[in-house]
Structure formats: C-alpha cells, structure tokens
Amino acid sequence: MRYLIIGAGAVGGAIGGRLAQSGHEVVLVARGKQYEALRDQGLQLRTPDGPHTHRLPVVDGPEALGILRADDVLILAVKTQDSAAALAAWGARPVAGGGTAALRLPLVCAQNGVESERLALRTFQRVYAMCVWLPATFVEPGVVRADGTPLTGILHLGRYPEGSDDTARAIAEDLERSHLEAPVAADVMRWKYAKLLSNLANSVEAVSGVIDSEEGTALFERARAEGEAVLAAAGIAYTPQDEERKVRADKIRFEPFDGAPRGGGSSWQSLQRGTGTIEADYLNGEIALLGRLHGVPTPVNDVLQEYANEAARKGRSAGETSVAELTAAVDARR
Template identity: 70%
Template sequence: MRYIIIGAGAVGGAVGGRLAQAGRDVALVARGPHLAALREHGLRLRVPQGELTQRLPVVDGPGPLGELRPDDVLVLAVKTQDTVAALETWAGAPVAGGGTAAQRLPLVCLQNGVEGCRLALRRFRRVYGVCVWLPATFVEPGVVSAAGTPLTGVLHLGRVPHGTDDTARRIAADLADAHLEAPVVPDVARWQYAKLLGNLGNALEAVSGPVVSEAARALFTRVRAEGEAVLDAAGIAYADAGEQRAARGDKVTVVPLDGAPRGGGSSWQSLVRGTGTIEADYLNGEIVLLGRLHGVPTPLNELLQRLAGEFAREGRPAGSLPVAELVRLADEAVRHGS
C-alpha cells in the first residue's frame, strides 16, 4: 500500500515520516513554504532517537500523481476546518482501472474530534476513524517533531460508523512497524469522543496558556464536566479514564528534544503560526451543538469556542488572556447561561 498523507503537518508529518522510516511507500501533500521546504530538504522528523530525514514525493494535490493506485490509502491529516476543501480536491481523483478515489480508496481521518469522519462519509464510501494520541509539533517549514517514547503514538483505528476489516488490520500492522500502535476496534467513535473530552482544554490552553495552575485546572474540570453531561444526555458512549490509561499505559512518554520545543497543543500551534483559523468549532463546538440538540446548557464551551475563534481571526497572541480574567468570564457566562 502507498500512504498519501494529505496535510503533512505535525501529526501527518510524524506518521508519514515514521511509515517511510519503516520502509513503507509514502507521498506527502503540503502547501506554501512547507511544501517548498519538503521538496528542497526532505521531511526532517525530530524524535527521541535523533533527527530523521526522509526524501519523499511531495505534491500540492492529486494532479502531479496522475492516476491514483488501487492500493493507495488516503490519510486525511488536515485540521477539521480544512476538511471540506481537502475532500473536494481528492474525492474525484481518478484511480487506475476506473472509478474515483471516493468510490474506491480507503480514507483514514487522522484528526481530532468526530466531525471530519462525518464530512468524509458524505463523499467517500470507505472511511476509517482514528483516535489520535500522538504528541507532535510543527517546528518550522519542513521540520516536525514527535517527542513520544518508546512509541511515537497510539492510534485507535476502526471503520466509520463502526466495525473493522482487513484494510484496517493491514494499516495497523504497518503502523506497528513504524513506532506506532494502532489497536483495531469496532467502536472507534467511543475512543474519539473520549479524546474529544480531553481536547476541550485545547481552547483554554490556546487563549490562556498551559493548563498548569490550580485555577486553570479547576476551570478545565468544569469544562470537561459540561462535556460529559452533554454526551450522557445524548446517549453517546465514550471510553472512561481507566480504560484509556490501560490502553496507553506508559507507551507514549514525552521527552524534551533539542531544537524542537514541545510548545502547546494543536490549537496553540494554530495561533502561534497565525493560520487565521482554529479547530475549536469542532471540539468545544461539538459539545455546544450536542447541548443545543439535547437541551443541555453549555456556557463554558460556548465561551471557549467564541474566544478561540476571536483569537484566531484577530491574530491575538497565544496564551495572552490571563487565567484570572478567563475564570471571571466563565463565571459570568454561567450566571447568564450563555
């Protein structure tokens, strides 16, 4: 199989680089300065074992690849807000022997949240979801770091909406050879929703910095409890904390890497890079949507969704809102119910 990594940023670059290191056929899809750097210098992946450089085919879309191969696996690693554009670009790409990518090829959603999979199912027949547990950072164009050890990440994998198949097991076997563990599960959404609850803190980190102070941790506890109440009201199952600890154990421990500061999570990185967009609409916003559908108030997640969007659109510095002020805004939002 050839893996086409659509969005070779932090997570996509880490998975693509590790697969290439394991001898798998990989092509990267990127744009702008990152595309130029990958073409000129290769993908430089900084991991605890050192820096790995992979010279791989790099394209900006399906055109330069010609007809896609019947054994291609499309790995969608863009942020959810960029999903529709990516799907529109790749769905109609022709596959050797007839048909299109949407008709014939598996699409693996290597993304936070759950909305990417739903969007993909509108266009692709064979969609696979992943619960992404992989600490990675976009360092600079052409350079990605993945600081986890002994494994780079744990990626629960399954068909969407549910089930498993031979393709999932083949992908998992390739990942297992690439410093990644990919348990194949019939209920991948249950793992994705569990990860979503943790990702509700991404916006908090993005606007007010690392969630380390007592006040920040207490606020995140409230935000997560709001999310759990919504999922419970919606009848949506999610893996509990004990099950997650048992599955991950000490398999992915983050260690400092020279020349590759960990920084913050994906939302923090979006603000630092000045992308102008952020994924809060599909993390905190997922809880807001479900809350509205099932009659559960979600003032804290609404607040974080709104603030994160404002920070991204206005180019405000990551972490620049004092935690005390965020807590004040949160208390006010709860009092007013919005």
C-alpha cells in the same frame, strides 16, 4: 500500499515520517511554506531516538499525482475546518482501473473531533476513523517534533461508523512496524469521543498559553464536566479515563531531548503559526452543538470557542488572554 498523507503537519508528518522510516511508500501533501520546505529540504522529523530527514515525494494537491493507484490509502490529517475542501479535491480523482477515490479508496480520518468522518461518508464509501494519541509539534516549516517514547503514538483505528475489516488490519500492521501502536477497534468512535473530551483543554491552552496550572486545570475540568453531561444526554458512549490510562500505560513517555522544550497542542500551534483559523468549532463547538440539540447548557465551552476563534481571527499569539480572564467571562455567562 502507498500512503498519501493529506496534511503533512504535526500528526501527518509524524505518521508519514515513521511509515517512511520503516520502508513504506509515502507521499506528503502540503501547502504554502510547508510544501516548499518539504520539497526543498525534506521532512525533518525530530524524535527522542534521533533526528531523521526524509526526502519523500511531496505535492501541493491531487493534480500533481495524476491518476491515483488502486493500492493508495488516503490519510486525512488536516484540521477539521479544512476537511471539506480536501475531501472535495481528492474524492473526484480518478483511480487506475476505473472509478474515483471516493468510490474505491480507503480514507482514514486522523484528526481531532468527530465531524470529519461524517463529512467524508457523504462522498467516500470506505471511511475509517482514527483516534490520535500522538504528541507532536509543527511550528516551523519542514520541521515536525514528535516527543513520545518508546512509542511515537497510539492510533486506534476502525471502520466508520463502526466495525473493522482486512484493510484496517493491514494499515494497523504497517503502523505497528513504525514506532506506533494501532489497535483495531470496532468501537473506534468511543475512543474518539473520549479524546474529544480531552481536547476541550485545547482552547484553554491556546488562548491562555497554559494548562498545567491550578486555575487552568480547574477551567478545563469545568469544560469537561459539560462535555460529559452533553454526551450522557445524547446517549453517546465514550471510553472511561481509567481505560484510557490502562491502554496508554507508560508506552508514551516524555523525556527531554535535543535541549528544546515541548510545544503546545494542536490549537496552540495554530495560533503560533498564525494560520487565521483554529479547530475550536469542532472541539468545544461540538459540545455546544450537542448541548443545544439535547437541552444542556454549555457556557464554559461556548466562551472557550468564542475566545479561541477571536484569537485566531485577530492573529493573536497563544497566551494573550489569561486564564483568570477566561474564567471571569465564563462566570459572567452563567
């Protein structure tokens, strides 16, 4: 199989680099300065087992590949706010032997949140969900830092909305030869909803610049409590935290290497890169949406979503608003 990594940022770059390192055929898809850096200098993947430079084919869109191959696997690793455009661009591409990507090729949503799979299933017939536990940072064009050891990440994978098949198992086998663990889970969305609850911290970290503080943790716990109440009201199952901890165990540890500090999460990275957008609508906003549908107030997540969007829109760097300010805004909303 050939892997087309649509969105070669932190997650996409780490997965693509590890797959290439273990001998799999990979094409990176990127835009702007990232595309230029990958084209000119290759992918610089920095990991605890050493820096790796991968000179891989890189394109800035599907047109550059022409007709797709029947053994192509599309790994969608853009932020959810960019999913619709990517799905439209790639779904209509012709595949050797007839048909289009949307009709014939597997599409794996390797993203935070739970919305991209629904978007994809409107046009793609073979959609797979992936729950991504992969600590990686992308703030410099061409450079991806993946801090986890001995595993780079744990990627639960399954057919969407549920189930598994030979394609999922084949992809998992390739990933598991690539410093990754990839359990095939028929109930993969249960894992993704658990990850959604964890990702409610992203806006706290992005806007305030901190999460590992007493007040930052307290605010996140309030956001998570809302999320759990909303999922209960909606009848949506998610993996309990003790089961998550048991599966991860000590398979992903953070050990200092190369003298550089770890970066923040995906939303923090968006502000640091000045992308102008952030994924809060599909993290805190998912909880707000479900809350409105099921009559559960979500003032904490409402405020976090609003502040994160404003920070991205106004080009603010991470950390320009304190946790105390965020907490005061939440308390004023209640």
